[in-house]
Structures are given as C-alpha cells and as structure tokens.
Amino acid sequence: MDSIFPVIWFEDRVRLIDQTRLPNEYTFVDVRLSSDMAEAIRTMIVRGAPAIGVAAAFGIVLGSREYTGDQGDKTAFLAHLETVAAELRQTRPTAVNLFWAIAKMLEAAKGHSGSIPKIQEDLLKTAQSIATEDVETCRAIGGHGLRVLPPTPEKLRILTHCNAGALATAGYGTALGVIRSAWGSDRLERVYADETRPRMQGAKLTTWECVQEGIPVTLIADTMAAHCMQQGLIDAVVVGADRIARNGDTANKIGTYSVALAAQAHGIPFYVAAPVSTIDFKLGSGVEIPIEERNPQEIYQVGFSRICPAGVDFYNPAFDVTPAHLITGIITEHGAFSPGELASGLGEMNLIQD
Numbered sequence: 001m002d003s004i005f006p007v008i009w010f011e012d013r014v015r016l017i018d019q020t021r022l023p024n025e026y027t028f029v030d031v032r033l034s035s036d037m038a039e040a041i042r043t044m045i046v047r048g049a050p051a052i053g054v055a056a057a058f059g060i061v062l063g064s065r066e067y068t069g070d071q072g073d074k075t076a077f078l079a080h081l082e083t084v085a086a087e088l089r090q091t092r093p094t095a096v097n098l099f100w101a102i103a104k105m106l107e108a109a110k111g112h113s114g115s116i117p118k119i120q121e122d123l124l125k126t127a128q129s130i131a132t133e134d135v136e137t138c139r140a141i142g143g144h145g146l147r148v149l150p151p152t153p154e155k156l157r158i159l160t161h162c163n164a165g166a167l168a169t170a171g172y173g174t175a176l177g178v179i180r181s182a183w184g185s186d187r188l189e190r191v192y193a194d195e196t197r198p199r200m201q202g203a204k205l206t207t208w209e210c211v212q213e214g215i216p217v218t219l220i221a222d223t224m225a226a227h228c229m230q231q232g233l234i235d236a237v238v239v240g241a242d243r244i245a246r247n248g249d250t251a252n253k254i255g256t257y258s259v260a261l262a263a264q265a266h267g268i269p270f271y272v273a274a275p276v277s278t279i280d281f282k283l284g285s286g287v288e289i290p291i292e293e294r295n296p297q298e299i300y301q302v303g304f305s306r307i308c309p310a311g312v313d314f315y316n317p318a319f320d321v322t323p324a325h326l327i328t329g330i331i332t333e334h335g336a337f338s339p340g341e342l343a344s345g346l347g348e349m350n351l352i353q354d
C-alpha cells in the first residue's frame with residue numbers, strides 16, 4: 001500500500017505511526033521535542049533502519065528549534081546541534097542509517113552560510129528530502145529485486161524475517177519493497193513471514209502490511225523456517241539490513257543468520273535488500289558491527305506473564321551478522337551485487353561514502 005508513511009512532518013511536529021501498538025491499534029504519536037524523538041526511537045515506536053534515520057533527521061530539525069541562545073552566534077548554535085545529535089546517536093547502535101542521517105543533517109547545518117533562522121528552515125527541507133529520497137530508493141530496490149528473483153515458471157513463495165517494509169522505511173520498504181514489486185508484477189504467490197521473536201515484528205508488522213495490500217501471507221514461528229524450506233514451500237528469502245560491512249557481511253534482525261544457514265542447506269537463494277546508506281564502508285567485515293543488546297524482559301516476558309523461573313540468566317542480542325558467503329545478492333537502489341562485487345561495483349559508480 002502506498003499510504004503507509006511511518007514518519008512524516010506535520011505542521012510543526014513529527015507524526016509517527018506507533019508501531020508498538022500495531023496490528024491491534026493504528027494510532028499516531030506526535031513528537032515535538034528532540035529528546036522525545038530519541039525516546040521514540042529507543043522504545044521502538046519508530047523502528048527499522050531507514051525509518052530510524054529519517055526520524056533522527058527530523059529529531060535534528062526539532063532540536064534546531066530548541067536553541068534559545070544568541071541568534072547571531074552560529075558557533076553556539078552548532079554546538080547545541082551537536083548535543084542534540086549526541087542524544088539521538090545514543091538510541092540504537094546497530095542501524096547505521098541513524099548515524100548517516102545525523103551526519104547529513106549536521107553537514108547541511110555546518111556548510112550553511114545563512115542566518116540561524118534560515119538554517120532552521122533549510123534543515124527541515126533536508127530532512128524532508130531524506131524522507132522523500134528514501135521512498136524513491138525503496139521503489140528502485142523493488143525494481144532491481146524483481147530482476148534478480150529466480151526465474152521460476154510458477155509464482156514465487158518468498159520468506160522474509162522481521163519487518164523491512166513501509167513501516168521500517170519512509171515508505172514502500174526494502175525487502176517488502178521487492179515483495180511488493182513481485183506482487184505488482186504478478187510474480188508472487190505468497191509471503192511466508194517469520195514471527196521474529198522476541199519483538200514479533202514479522203507477526204505484528206509484516207503480516208499487517210501484507211493484509212493492507214491483499215498480499216497472501218502465511219505466518220510461521222521462527223522455528224518453522226527450515227522445515228518449510230525442507231518441505232519445498234520457499235523459493236527465495238529476502239530480508240532487510242541494519243548495517244552491511246564492506247565485504248558484504250550483513251547485520252539484520254536476530255534470527256536472520258539461522259534463516260540464511262537453512263537457505264544455504266536447501267539451495268534456496270538468500271537476498272539482502274537495502275539502500276546504499278545502510279552500507280558502512282568504514283567496516284571491513286561484520287565482526288566490527290556493534291550489536292545492540294536490549295532489555296531481557298523482551299525474552300522472559302510474554303504479554304504480562306513471565307515464562308521462566310527466577311534464577312535464569314538472559315542474553316538478548318537484537319541483531320546477528322549473516323556472513324557474506326551465505327548471501328546470494330545484495331539488492332540496492334543502484335542494482336544488485338554479489339557480496340564480493342559490492343564494494344567494487346559501487347566504487348565504479350562513485351557511490352562509496354566514507
């Protein structure tokens with residue numbers, strides 16, 4: 001559906017779809033302060049790497065308007081923006097789009113020769129263009145994805161993990177963008193959505209998006225993915241990414257790595273769909289990617305009930321790294337690449353950002 005926009009500027013504030021309440025309630029949260037934006041990212045009212053980036057960009061806009069110092073002192077204004085940026089950067093460590101979008105916003109402010117009010121005005125334009133470009137990027141990813149999906153005579157059954165849909169971007173989605181394109185071109189039979197414990201983004205968000213658009217979707221528990229592959233129910237896997245290292249190693253939602261292992265064991269192509277802004281060219285390999293650990297309550301509590309006895313220890317990494325050798329292709333807005341060709345292919349197009 002083209003009308004799912006999880007982060008928009010509305011009058012003088014940011015309007016977020018509250019993703020913690022889906023699918024049961026479709027409600028919005030209006031954010032007026034940069035510190036509230038940091039909290040919304042931390043608590044996953046807004047989540048998904050590109051959406052986090054867009055939200056942070058708007059957070060900088062809000063922060064720029066919180067400046068109360070001397071209107072003629074640009075050094076003080078830029079120092080204030082750095083403080084706002086620092087708070088936003090503290091929210092979620094793995095999704096590199098967060099850091100990318102903040103850097104873009106600070107660059108726009110630092111390179112601006114106008115007055116503080118003019119910078120504040122233009123920062124909004126920069127954030128809005130980051131959002132608009134993200135939707136276009138997702139559409140381009142969808143188009144490239146369509147060209148690399150296996151050319152089966154039958155329609156495809158695609159498994160995805162977590163939510164890399166419109167909700168996780170400014171609109172349309174990356175992995176779900178490829179799926180949307182396949183559906184729009186009559187090449188998709190159905191989606192298999194992993195529920196994605198512990199936060200259940202697959203069950204709560206991916207299935208919701210599919211239902212909005214009438215895309216047939218089968219929800220499975222994460223433990224069922226390998227079985228479905230063995231049963232011949234899956235033709236391809238398409239997932240999103242939170243950070244891709246230069247060699248193609250890819251951090252994505254916890255559980256992605258086991259899906260990739262199972263796909264390789266069954267000879268099923270495994271694709272990562274992500275914008276170039278998700279590639280961290282500074283990192284040589286996935287071991288350098290910081291992995292967020294979240295509150296253990298996410299795993300020991302289901303609803304309001306604790307599901308294990310006292311005295312148990314917990315480990316709750318929110319992401320894992322799928323090694324490049326398990327990845328068939330990385331689908332970007334500039335084309336699809338094997339992991340080994342990613343850096344050289346994008347380098348030839350002068351698209352490597354350091």
Ligand code: MRU
Pocket residue numbers: 047048049050095161162163164165168169173174175201239240241242252253254318
């Ligand atoms: O913890 P989340 O819900 O922010 O994790 C989201 C994912 O892992 C997505 O697959 C990834 O950010 C890509 S979104 C287009």
